[in-house]
Amino acid sequence: MVRVNIELPFRSRLHEPRTAVVLGRWLGAALAVCFVTGLISHLLQEWGGPLPSRPVNGYRITQGLHVISGLAMIPLLGAKLWTVYPRLFAWPPLRSVLHALERLGIALLVAALLLELFSGLLNTLQWYPWPFPFRQTHYWLAWIAVGGLLLHVAAKAPVIAEHWRRGGPDIAGRRAFLTAVAVSTGLVTLTTAGQTVPWLRRLDLLAPRRPDLGPQGLPVNRTAAEAGTLTIPTTWRLTVNGPNPLRLTLADLESMPQHTVDLPISCVEGWSASATWTGVRLRDLLDRVGAPRDATVRITSLQRRGPFRETEMAATYARDPLTLLALRVNGEVLVPDHGYPARIIAPNRPGVLQTKWVNRLEVLS
Numbered sequence: 407m408v409r410v411n412i413e414l415p416f417r418s419r420l421h422e423p424r425t426a427v428v429l430g431r432w433l434g435a436a437l438a439v440c441f442v443t444g445l446i447s448h449l450l451q452e453w454g455g456p457l458p459s460r461p462v463n464g465y466r467i468t469q470g471l472h473v474i475s476g477l478a479m480i481p482l483l484g485a486k487l488w489t490v491y492p493r494l495f496a497w498p499p500l501r502s503v504l505h506a507l508e509r510l511g512i513a514l515l516v517a518a519l520l521l522e523l524f525s526g527l528l529n530t531l532q533w534y535p536w537p538f539p540f541r542q543t544h545y546w547l548a549w550i551a552v553g554g555l556l557l558h559v560a561a562k563a564p565v566i567a568e569h570w571r572r573g574g575p576d577i578a579g580r581r582a583f584l585t586a587v588a589v590s591t592g593l594v595t596l597t598t599a600g601q602t603v604p605w606l607r608r609l610d611l612l613a614p615r616r617p618d619l620g621p622q623g624l625p626v627n628r629t630a631a632e633a634g635t636l637t638i639p640t641t642w643r644l645t646v647n648g649p650n651p652l653r654l655t656l657a658d659l660e661s662m663p664q665h666t667v668d669l670p671i672s673c674v675e676g677w678s679a680s681a682t683w684t685g686v687r688l689r690d691l692l693d694r695v696g697a698p699r700d701a702t703v704r705i706t707s708l709q710r711r712g713p714f715r716e717t718e719m720a721a722t723y724a725r726d727p728l729t730l731l732a733l734r735v736n737g738e739v740l741v742p743d744h745g746y747p748a749r750i751i752a753p754n755r756p757g758v759l760q761t762k763w764v765n766r767l768e769v770l771s
């Protein structure tokens with residue numbers, strides 16, 4: 407085979423392996439955090455568990471970390487790709503079957519990660535321009551990115567090992583470049599993490615959501631108008647299906663023992679806000695219909711459409727003393743946007759599963 411060496415004018419001396427390794431380590435760590443926390447979110451949304459209901463702030467922490475690490479990866483990926491892009495012009499492009507496989511791995515890793523970060527960012531902005539199912543696509547892209555990363559690290563293992571520790575020649579500008587990347591990543595984190603970390607709220611300049619803005623001091627993702635539940639019929643009754651089914655009016659629910667809990671709403675888009683909720687314990691309702699202690703509960707909302715119109719709750723959550731069918735928030739009757747007449751609030755659950763406008767509870771065997 408004839409080898410042609412083409413000299414392209416990549417002038418910076420920072421296109422070199424030690425810089426690639428340092429940035430690779432940061433990027434790899436952020437991807438690992440993002441992947442694990444993403445899997446937790448996927449487990450909770452797809453199967454409603456099987457995670458425990460404690461700590462109550464668990465989902466706030468994991469999903470907060472998911473969005474924080476995802477946003478941090480944007481400047482890190484930009485810096486890493488800038489460092490290594492001259493290698494993408496290496497000639498000849500394919501040298502052997504093994505080399506072709508390595509290039510394929512790189513192509514999959516970069517394409518999957520770019521798409522993953524772009525779609526995730528649009529999701530945090532609540533902008534859904536795609537005609538494909540976001541959750542499934544985001545989930546499978548994550549596996550492709552992680553698979554591609556493992557292949558990439560394996561293929562580069564000798565170079566990585568050689569440059570893992572400091573010790574080679576000190577390239578002028580490397581320290582300044584890495585510091586600039588670290589500072590920009592830190593700035594992105596500090597100006598967005600306040601949407602879930604209360605003590606960073608004052609720095610929350612770039613985050614798409616302010617967790618303290620909204621009716622009754624809480625943000626709303628899906629309004630009653632969007633869900634078609636602005637007007638609740640006066641004939642509204644909560645149906646509780648179980649061995650001894652019940653139909654309860656709002657007055658019936660209000661006459662039951664009321665409990666007050668402090669729990670956060672933690673959204674998949676990365677914002678969280680704590681509130682004080684008052685209502686009936688779900689387990690009291692389940693006991694009244696004679697539900698077995700290990701029964702899963704199906705919760706149906708009055709909302710017309712949407713993948714979370716009907717959800718299931720495992721006994722770990724349904725029997726938790728903090729899980730309420732809430733009628734009030736922060737001392738006031740729920741406004742329609744927060745789920746009037748009744749909504750679910752449970753510890754360590756994604757916001758999309760804190761069903762609003764609850765209409766029916768069904769005990770499943």
Ligand code: HEM
Nearest residue numbers: 422423426427430431433434437490493494516562565566
């Ligand atoms: C997490 C996402 C990552 C992406 C998207 C990524 C992307 C890339 C790309 C596109 C290349 C050029 C490939 C080539 O043509 O040879 C490259 C090279 C390289 N990467 Fe990564 N990488 C990632 C993570 C890592 C990690 C975790 C490490 C190790 C800690 C690492 C170490 C390296 C090294 C040593 C090179 C070769 C640099 C050179 O020879 O100049 N990368 N990376």
